Amino acid sequence: LEEKLREVDKFKAIGTLAGGIAHDFNNLLMGIQGLTSLMAVGMTPDDPHQEHVRAIEEHIRSAANLTRQLLGLARGGKYEAKPIDLNELVFDSALMFGRTRKEITIHQDLHPAPLVVEADRNQLDQVLLNIFVNAWQAMPDGGAIYLKTSVTELDESVCAAHDIEPGFCVKLSITDTGCGMDETTRQQVFDPFFTTKDKQRGTGLGLASVYGIIKNHGGLVTVYSEVGHGTTFTIYLPLSDKTVQAEPPLTEEVQQGSG
Numbered sequence: 001l002e003e004k005l006r007e008v009d010k011f012k013a014i015g016t017l018a019g020g021i022a023h024d025f026n027n028l029l030m031g032i033q034g035l036t037s038l039m040a041v042g043m044t045p046d047d048p049h050q051e052h053v054r055a056i057e058e059h060i061r062s063a064a065n066l067t068r069q070l071l072g073l074a075r076g077g078k079y080e081a082k083p084i085d086l087n088e089l090v091f092d093s094a095l096m097f098g099r100t101r102k103e104i105t106i107h108q109d110l111h112p113a114p115l116v117v118e119a120d121r122n123q124l125d126q127v128l129l130n131i132f133v134n135a136w137q138a139m140p141d142g143g144a145i146y147l148k149t150s151v152t153e154l155d156e157s158v159c160a161a162h163d164i165e166p167g168f169c170v171k172l173s174i175t176d177t178g179c180g181m182d183e184t185t186r187q188q189v190f191d192p193f194f195t196t197k198d199k200q201r202g203t204g205l206g207l208a209s210v211y212g213i214i215k216n217h218g219g220l221v222t223v224y225s226e227v228g229h230g231t232t233f234t235i236y237l238p239l240s241d242k243t244v245q246a247e248p249p250l251t252e253e254v255q256q257g258s259g
């Protein structure tokens with residue numbers, strides 16, 4: 001119990017930090033970004049500072065990524081939960097991710113019926129993206145990602161241990177055929193700022209925010225990994241009995257505008 005309390009404290013502290021700083025910092029960054037692009041517009045192609053401006057823009061992108069990850073950590077932070085079909089979300093984000101990464105194949109084995117969860121779509125998109133990017137980086141020579149969704153009921157003892165409501169859950173597993181990780185790494189993957197990557201590629205906040213977001217949604221995320229074989233992340237989210245609302249139809253004005 002003591003260990004669990006320590007863990008909760010750690011995420012609370014990071015969450016407070018995220019809420020307090022990341023948002024304001026991001027606004028400052030957007031200001032810098034705006035001014036940098038203004039500078040770039042005024043430059044001739046042979047300006048010796050072109051390269052510096054590009055480097056600044058690159059750093060801004062990294063910093064914006066960091067603040068986005070920090071915001072994802074903000075536990076108890078604002079999020080808009082709506083009934084959504086997890087199958088659809090998985091399908092869409094896999095399609096989007098796979099489109100630009102031809103060296104990996106994505107296999108999907110999705111439950112035949114809609115799997116409704118009450119969740120913030122943007123945050124779950126972020127969860128999938130973080131896991132996909134890690135999988136992709138773990139497979140520098142290419143490989144495969146297997147996505148599987150189903151309905152399951154968690155053991156009462158598991159629910160009690162992880163402070164989740166007993167009942168039916170939606171289960172999503174994401175398996176890669178990458179380098180895998182050793183036991184020491186596996187135990188730390190959800191720790192904020194834990195990374196084995198260099199500064200350019202890793203912030204160590206991706207999986208910490210995955211953990212925070214899934215916890216926030218009343219769910220659970222686990223990891224299984226074998227060195228040299230690959231890794232599986234499994235996400236459990238409470239199954240909702242609500243139905244997914246259809247998107248409101250486009251107004252005539254919008255339809256005309258887009259045609």
Ligand code: ADP
Pocket residue numbers: 130134135138176178179180181185189190194195196197201202203204205206207208231
């Ligand atoms: P980052 O990707 O910025 O390092 P993460 O929190 O996303 O931060 O991941 C933490 C660490 O967990 C990574 O540096 C890596 O060592 C390990 N890891 C995460 N996902 C995988 C994976 N699919 N395969 C192998 N190692 C992984």
